[in-house]
Amino acid sequence: MNNRIKxxxxxxxxxxxxxxxxxxxxxxxxxxxxxxxxxxxxxxxxAVTNSIIHGYAMGDGVxxxxxxxxxxxxxxEIKDRGRGIKDIxxxxxxxxxxxxxxxxxxxxxxxxxxxxxxxxxFSKPAEGTVVRxxxxxxxxxx
Amino acid sequence: xxxxxxxxSDAELTVFLKDEIDQNSAGPIRExxxxxxxxxxxxxxxIFDLSKVTFMDSSGIGVILGRYKLMAxxxxxxxxxxxxxxxxxxxxxxGIYKLTNKVS
Numbered sequence: 001m002n003n004r005i006k007x008x009x010x011x012x013x014x015x016x017x018x019x020x021x022x023x024x025x026x027x028x029x030x031x032x033x034x035x036x037x038x039x040x041x042x043x044x045x046x047a048v049t050n051s052i053i054h055g056y057a058m059g060d061g062v063x064x065x066x067x068x069x070x071x072x073x074x075x076x077e078i079k080d081r082g083r084g085i086k087d088i089x090x091x092x093x094x095x096x097x098x099x100x101x102x103x104x105x106x107x108x109x110x111x112x113x114x115x116x117x118x119x120x121x122f123s124k125p126a127e128g129t130v131v132r133x134x135x136x137x138x139x140x141x142x
Numbered sequence: 143x144x145x146x147x148x149x150x151s152d153a154e155l156t157v158f159l160k161d162e163i164d165q166n167s168a169g170p171i172r173e174x175x176x177x178x179x180x181x182x183x184x185x186x187x188x189i190f191d192l193s194k195v196t197f198m199d200s201s202g203i204g205v206i207l208g209r210y211k212l213m214a215x216x217x218x219x220x221x222x223x224x225x226x227x228x229x230x231x232x233x234x235x236x237g238i239y240k241l242t243n244k245v246s
Contacts, residue, residue: 013164013165013166014166016164016165016166017162017164017166020197034227034228035227035228038197038227038228038231039228041197042197042199042228042232045164045197045199046199046200049164049165049199049200049201052165053165103168103172103204103205103207103208104200104201104204105200105201105203105204105207105236107200107203107232107235107236108200110235110236111199111200111232111235111236114231114235115231
């Protein structure tokens, strides 16, 4: 099955649960296992949270969630036009956070990497960030 | 402020969390637990009962780590009870079980 959907949302924390629901609904036809579903929901939640609290730390913006299924391969892109990431490698280190005052765990990227097959990050300071999450959904072969 | 169900017995405070813990819900949960811990000075162990939590991302890890520091500052500890499988996975990745013990 091939399919694609694109959603734009305001960078509000309340939309994190919407993004999770949207990706759940999108992959439902692939009949994912409960574990796969939880993995994808968690990774998407992390990426959207990052866009809201880091990308758009200075104010509201638009987050684009683009999801694509190609065969058994799920790709989710979370895109913002926020402040971008200065040092991607550093940002991806477990426990690294720029926002200790918000009691952030610094585990966002580590969780994405653990729960997805592949995580790609493209970012430019003052222009924005794209996080691409890729996962093979095992039951899609059936 | 939100209201959490909780139970205090001796020096143990158990908070019963529910539904989804993400960046959106973490702030009010944190506030409520800190208030309970602040009001009950004799509490030495804080237990997060997660049996009714359906989803948790790293924002929940932030809440747990923050409360760990809070309890450690008064010589106390924390425990995690009844997490579902996907929550166990994220707790493991974040190394939370090195700081705490599982409570059945």
